[in-house]
Amino acid sequence: MSYVTPSDFAKKMVDAGEAKVFMSTKDTLIRAFMAGAILALAAAFAVTVTVNTGNALIGALLFPVGFCMLYLLGFDLLTGVFTLVPLALLDKRRGVTMKGMLRNWGLVFCGNFAGAFTVAIFMAIIVTFGWSEAPNEVGQRIGHIGEGRTVGYAAHGAAGMLTLFVRAVMCNWMVSTGVVAAMMSTSVSGKVISMWMPIMVFFYMGFEHSIVNMFLFPSGLLLGGDFTIADYLIWNEIPTVIGNLVGGLTFVGAMIYATHYKTSPELDRDEPVKPQPAVMPAE
Template identity: 40%
Template sequence: MDYIKPSEVAETFLIAAVAKSKLPAGQLLLRGFLSGALLGFATAVAFTSTSQGLPPIVGAILFPVGFAMIIVLGLELVTGSFAMLPAATLAGKVGPLTATTNLTWVFLGNLLGGCFFAWLYAAVQTQFHHVPAAGPAALVVAAAQAKTVAYHKLGAAGIGLAAVKAILCNWMVCMGVVMGITSRSTLGKIAACWLPVFTFFTLGYEHSVVNMFVIPAGMLMGAPVSIREWWIWNQIPVTIGNLLGGFLFVGLPMLWLRSEQVQRVAPAGQSAEPGPETFIDPQPSAVEA
């Protein structure tokens, strides 16, 4: 069957986290780099549709193409890992140092990929800085300011607002990871993960990897934003918020659902908690995001 039953999803979620933790640094960097760039492409598509006079919701419908490519190709997105690896650590399947190292490499890969595509995008949109930003590029510049300068004007409340929007964002993004696990087919994974990702983008929440493209691209095209403003008023609080949202609202529930399922099916007189030998390598597409 193409469909994976809800009773199996929580276990598959943890299996994928364990497999993800075993990837070497080079793979994490490469997969993270590609993911950062792909989300940049998807964000650029969304801005382009809006600049053409289409309703913003059309851009939200189009944006999940980037996430779908990441899901299907088994790439690495730190926001999805924020739910999976802490949950696996809490379950005792992945060591804290391993989880932290994994997240660090993926974050770096995402950052490099997002910034690299931002540089290429800015070069194309401004013809290597010979013309001012216009059309979708002007929207990117405005978005970069809204994601930094606007929060700065609010002071401490701005940091709190960015963090809360990031929590809500990654609740949905990590639900996209879970939804992708519910199907074994390519089309099933794409359709399932599309729903929550469309939801977060429609509502305008904060995604740390998307911002690794939007803010640098805006800065390169003339947005009056400093590197300090980027990191203090957006990247740091948004990353922390994404971590909290993914772990608290997806990672922990998946862990609890799995624990309940294990307790229910454990034979009498045997431990309900399976040993390490229970974990097998999942399908490659279950390790993504």
């Protein structure tokens, strides 16, 4: 059977986190770049589908194709390493240190941003015919997304920041569930089905994903969106990164580690009651 039990895939999670800490700089950057680029392309695809069909649900149904591709190709997203790498540190794997974990996170962040930004430039060229005309309908939609999810939050002040943070937490709760769910199967079809469901939920619900935003917001700025780089960093990217870390590590990595990897002993079972011999009534 292709199903992998929770205790087995919990060990795979810790092993994967350990492996990422010791991955070379070159490999980490390449895999992160490709992950950011593929996820950005999937976001562009989903926005295009939504604009052309007028139905956001169809876009959300198709968006996970990008996540499935990058996972099956062995590429790394920041949201995934936020969940997996700390488990190797928590498990005190040999040679895994805080410095090594932060190195991995930093390299993956840079690689993801470079990949997403590359696709942002490519898409800006496509939707403006090389900046020779105004953005088409897809380009305009991308620009409005950037405005609504930066200055839109800022207009609500502290309440907007709280909403942004909670959406980021919920996002990586779902995305990291997709990462872990793929480990529940040894077949490609099983992995794809397991990943598809939580990724669709996060995208349709409008949760905040730091790598998707590395595409949407630079694209919005390139296409004339009415917000600034400071708006993007303060009212989206930085709180989103922190929320993604909290969501993935707390609600996925730590929970599975605590109950399936470091399983507590079972409670004592009651001794079976031995049947007593029947007492014959006195004559």
